[in-house]
Amino acid sequence: MTVDEHGQLVSCSMDDTVRYTNLTLRDYSGQGVVKLDVQPKCLAVGPGGYTVVVCIGQIVLLKDQRKCFSIDNPGYEPEVVAVHPGGETVAVGGADGNVRLYSILGTTLKDEGKLLEAKGPVTDLAFSHDGAFLAVCDASKVVTVFSVADGYSENNVFYGHHAKIVCLAWSPDNEHFASGGMDMMVYVWTLSDPETRVKIQDHLADVLIYEFLSLGSMQTLKNLEGTTKARGQAARTERRIWNTCKLTQGELLTAHVPQEGGNLLMLRRSQALHLTNLHASSVLQGVDPDHKKANDKKGGGQDFPFFAAFSASSIVLALQSFPKVLTPTCRWTAQPGTEHVWMGVPPRAVSSVSPETLPPGEEEAVRCSGCCRGGWALEPDHLGGLWSPSQTPPGTALCRDWSCSLIVASLVGAFGSSFLYGYNLSVVNAPTPYIKAFYNESWERRHGHPIDSDTLTLLWSVTVSIFAIGGLVGTFLVKVIGKFLGRKNTLLVNNGFGVSAALLMACSLPAGALEMLIVGRFIMGVDGGIALSALPMYVSEISPKEMRGSLGQVTAIFICVGVFTGQLLGLPELLGKESTWPYLFGVIVIPALVQLVSLPFLPQSPHYLLFEKHDQEGAEKAFRTFLGKEDISCEMEEVLAESRMQRNIRLVSVLELLRSPFVRWQLITVVISMACYQLCGLNAIWFYTNSIFGKAGITPEKIPYITLSTGGIETLASIFSGLVIERVGRRPLLIGGFGLMALFFGILTITLTLQDHAPWIPYLSIMCILAIIAAFCSGPGGIPFILTSEFFQQAERPAAFTVVGTVNWLSNFAIGLLFPFIQQSLDTYCFLVFAAICFTGALYLYFVLPETKNRTHAEISQAFAKRNKAYPPEGRTDSAVTDDKTNIRPEPDSSSALEN
Numbered sequence: 001m002t003v004d005e006h007g008q009l010v011s012c013s014m015d016d017t018v019r020y021t022n023l024t025l026r027d028y029s030g031q032g033v034v035k036l037d038v039q040p041k042c043l044a045v046g047p048g049g050y051t052v053v054v055c056i057g058q059i060v061l062l063k064d065q066r067k068c069f070s071i072d073n074p075g076y077e078p079e080v081v082a083v084h085p086g087g088e089t090v091a092v093g094g095a096d097g098n099v100r101l102y103s104i105l106g107t108t109l110k111d112e113g114k115l116l117e118a119k120g121p122v123t124d125l126a127f128s129h130d131g132a133f134l135a136v137c138d139a140s141k142v143v144t145v146f147s148v149a150d151g152y153s154e155n156n157v158f159y160g161h162h163a164k165i166v167c168l169a170w171s172p173d174n175e176h177f178a179s180g181g182m183d184m185m186v187y188v189w190t191l192s193d194p195e196t197r198v199k200i201q202d203h204l205a206d207v208l209i210y211e212f213l214s215l216g217s218m219q220t221l222k223n224l225e226g227t228t229k230a231r232g233q234a235a236r237t238e239r240r241i242w243n244t245c246k247l248t249q250g251e252l253l254t255a256h257v258p259q260e261g262g263n264l265l266m267l268r269r270s271q272a273l274h275l276t277n278l279h280a281s282s283v284l285q286g287v288d289p290d291h292k293k294a295n296d297k298k299g300g301g302q303d304f305p306f307f308a309a310f311s312a313s314s315i316v317l318a319l320q321s322f323p324k325v326l327t328p329t330c331r332w333t334a335q336p337g338t339e340h341v342w343m344g345v346p347p348r349a350v351s352s353v354s355p356e357t358l359p360p361g362e363e364e365a366v367r368c369s370g371c372c373r374g375g376w377a378l379e380p381d382h383l384g385g386l387w388s389p390s391q392t393p394p395g396t397a398l399c400r401d402w403s404c405s406l407i408v409a410s411l412v413g414a415f416g417s418s419f420l421y422g423y424n425l426s427v428v429n430a431p432t433p434y435i436k437a438f439y440n441e442s443w444e445r446r447h448g449h450p451i452d453s454d455t456l457t458l459l460w461s462v463t464v465s466i467f468a469i470g471g472l473v474g475t476f477l478v479k480v481i482g483k484f485l486g487r488k489n490t491l492l493v494n495n496g497f498g499v500s501a502a503l504l505m506a507c508s509l510p511a512g513a514l515e516m517l518i519v520g521r522f523i524m525g526v527d528g529g530i531a532l533s534a535l536p537m538y539v540s541e542i543s544p545k546e547m548r549g550s551l552g553q554v555t556a557i558f559i560c561v562g563v564f565t566g567q568l569l570g571l572p573e574l575l576g577k578e579s580t581w582p583y584l585f586g587v588i589v590i591p592a593l594v595q596l597v598s599l600p601f602l603p604q605s606p607h608y609l610l611f612e613k614h615d616q617e618g619a620e621k622a623f624r625t626f627l628g629k630e631d632i633s634c635e636m637e638e639v640l641a642e643s644r645m646q647r648n649i650r651l652v653s654v655l656e657l658l659r660s661p662f663v664r665w666q667l668i669t670v671v672i673s674m675a676c677y678q679l680c681g682l683n684a685i686w687f688y689t690n691s692i693f694g695k696a697g698i699t700p701e702k703i704p705y706i707t708l709s710t711g712g713i714e715t716l717a718s719i720f721s722g723l724v725i726e727r728v729g730r731r732p733l734l735i736g737g738f739g740l741m742a743l744f745f746g747i748l749t750i751t752l753t754l755q756d757h758a759p760w761i762p763y764l765s766i767m768c769i770l771a772i773i774a775a776f777c778s779g780p781g782g783i784p785f786i787l788t789s790e791f792f793q794q795a796e797r798p799a800a801f802t803v804v805g806t807v808n809w810l811s812n813f814a815i816g817l818l819f820p821f822i823q824q825s826l827d828t829y830c831f832l833v834f835a836a837i838c839f840t841g842a843l844y845l846y847f848v849l850p851e852t853k854n855r856t857h858a859e860i861s862q863a864f865a866k867r868n869k870a871y872p873p874e875g876r877t878d879s880a881v882t883d884d885k886t887n888i889r890p891e892p893d894s895s896s897a898l899e900n
Helices: 218-237 404-415 418-426 432-447 453-506 514-542 548-569 581-586 589-601 606-611 616-627 633-645 654-659 661-679 682-695 703-728 730-753 761-777 783-791 797-848 857-868 878-886
Strands: 008-013 017-022 033-035 040-046 050-055 058-063 066-072 078-083 089-094 098-105 108-117 122-127 133-138 142-147 153-159 165-170 176-181 186-190 193-200 245-248 252-257 263-268 273-277 283-288 306-311 325-327 331-333 349-352 364-367
Touching: 008 040, 017 040, 050 078, 050 089, 058 078, 058 108, 066 108, 089 108, 089 122, 089 133, 098 122, 133 165, 133 176, 142 165, 142 176, 153 193, 153 857, 193 857, 404 418, 404 514, 404 548, 404 589, 404 616, 418 514, 418 548, 418 589, 432 453, 432 514, 453 514, 453 581, 453 589, 453 606, 453 797, 514 548, 514 606, 514 783, 514 797, 548 703, 548 783, 606 616, 616 633, 654 661, 654 797, 661 783, 661 797, 661 857, 682 703, 682 761, 703 730, 703 761, 730 761, 730 783, 730 797, 783 797
Parallel strands: 040 078, 078 122, 122 165
Antiparallel strands: 008 017, 017 033, 040 050, 050 058, 058 066, 078 089, 089 098, 098 108, 122 133, 133 142, 142 153, 165 176, 176 186, 186 193, 245 252, 252 263, 263 273, 283 306, 325 331, 331 364, 349 364
16 A cells, blocks of 8 residues: 555555555545456555556556556566656565666556665565665565665664564655564664664564654654653553554545555544545545644643554444544543544443543543553542553552562572582582591591592582582583473482482581582582573563563572582581581482472473473463463563574584684673673682682681681672662663673772781772672672573574583683682682683673663664674564465454454
8 A cells, every 4th residue: 555646646556456545535436457467466656657566476667647668478477566766676585585677668667677685585675766786685684785775785784573574664864764564563774774763562463564654853752762661561552653653645545454455544633533435345444643732621732642443344444523632541431433543451340420521422441450561440439530651640550570489489589499500519619627627537437548638629629619619510501401390490300310319418417428419519510510501591481571681680699698508507616517517418308309399380481381381271371370360462472472482493503603603702792691601800809808808817715706707798799680670671781790890800809919008908808898899799690691591592402502501511610620729829819810701701792792681682683684794584583474475364362352
């Protein structure tokens, strides 16, 4: 559908017709109909009364509403067409992935013999209004812009959509263009900079046909994008205003809804609303995106766009005035002549309102009870008030998707997994002299002589470092176990490793077998390796994207809590004594058993059920359990769209992931983040705490209690990070954390060098230690795990965690092995090495890492696409595209009952 130079609406239909409609008339007449030989697919108009129509196996030229020329069987399947504003050149996009150029010569079309190569089958194309550029979108989710003045050379390529792009439109200033696709996304791009864009998301159906809204500037669109986000999930049950709107000729708004049969809404501001039925359908949907409530007598103007849906019993439906919104979220008034008024959220109650309280003609109001994300349901005494969704109206409360099941799954999962990892990092420190004495006693009992110091040092080093070796083994087991059992069952099976390790270590002293302690530490490392891969995947997949960062930080929080608990229980007053140190390891049984008895009552990850088990019913049930609500249509839509794209995708192997050009920089980024996580020097801090505290005048008996402050700082900093990560974002916390660590490592080196020169300098060293710990736990301590979940899609995630886990444990092992030599060679200057590592990591992340907060996998991929110089091929979405192309009508959703 388009509008020609005479202001006529030109549309084509599956009834093999092209129709010309005069928009100034109130009633539709059957004149202006051109019958074609075959079914048309697309049309375009040019100056001089020309219309070019591409049909199945045919290209037709119309002149003054008469068929004058056709190209039959052109040798390819034409799909879309555009006419240059100058009227001399026609561009036709084909299913073969090429754009062909034709010249209009009188009443004929001449093939110019020029091919423009797209990245895949062409789905739409459009010339800029000044004719300087041709934008081509294709089924490979790419928009390519060609420069007309340079002989149609390629100007730039734009990535972003994660499903087939189906429509394009240029802005009036020719500086921007918009693209819409089957991923239910609209992007507004800046021609000169592919990285500058505005995203308009959360459409309920594929964006099928629209033209650029005349909103004035890019900043207006950015403001409008912010308004859409502020409205949040309350707007998700609408047919979004961006789906099918076209603003032409100033005051005239037309909207075409192809999936509903080809209706046309003609709307003149301050006038009546008309419905013209072009192709025998009776459902109308339309929106005025710029309308201001200037005439609302109830409380001034507000700039939220409004939505109306009508079921028409006749060809023309006239209303006295626009439907008015009493609140920005869910109160609408019925107008004379309407049969249905569509709501923004499901209605719960209908009440009549006295005419004296409302403007004339608004006799009935509908109120929706309950809350939606980003919107408010007002109490009856606030009927008629105007409230912004960003403000809390009196008598209301915010309702978020924090459900008991979601919180329990995150906490129980972390308690039985990352808590044990943190606990085993610190639990060996306090009983070190007692364990060494046990080794000496066991050795003497077996061999008849005490163990020599070198052998004792070797055994103790093996006991400490074998934990990392076990972690490396556990990392490789995750992909194998997770493939067959899923995320949740992997965590449950992992408890078997925890329980067996606890029993071995706790019974080593009564049995007099030092090997039991070493083997137990190895098995505990396997438990940690599995936990640090399976837990972030599970938490990420059960969390809404708005909470993904906060719940992802639960992993880091419980690592810190585990470290603190290990320090606390290691005190001499508790279990840090010669007779009770085996119980320090036996305590590991408690978190494992808690998880073992709690987690079976919670469902699997919805993503795992849908992607790998193809159990849609189970995924819906899991979503309802974790989100604590019945209407999960929005969440299912997002996951189903991704599921359709990956329907035939198997799990990616580690080797395939390493070879893939589409995720090369994502992989490099998470590897560097994880390497810096382990090599940043936090573990080295513990080697100096006792000496620094001693220099500050703290007695040796009190040092273990002061050391607890470091564990407390870790826990508080990680909790703080979890609270602010969804507001601040991942990028500032991660870069800022590494940057502050580099700074305080430098200061610590100076204070340690000068600590004998003044009595107050050791206290400054203590402050630096606490600052380094706080900086680490506020960002680098947990965000690398979150980034690994966010950078990779479902099929790639297990392999990605295998790679990242390998880097994590090898780095852990390397720092434990090499630090004593670094310390011996550089003494206090060893911290300069860690300062350099932190600074380098922060510098890399500053230039490479994009912000991932509230962004989908496709948007994150777009941020890396230019650096990767590659984007995932359309092969991943063929099935989804085929399904949607075959049946354009969208999947029924929770709002269909209201519309029907």
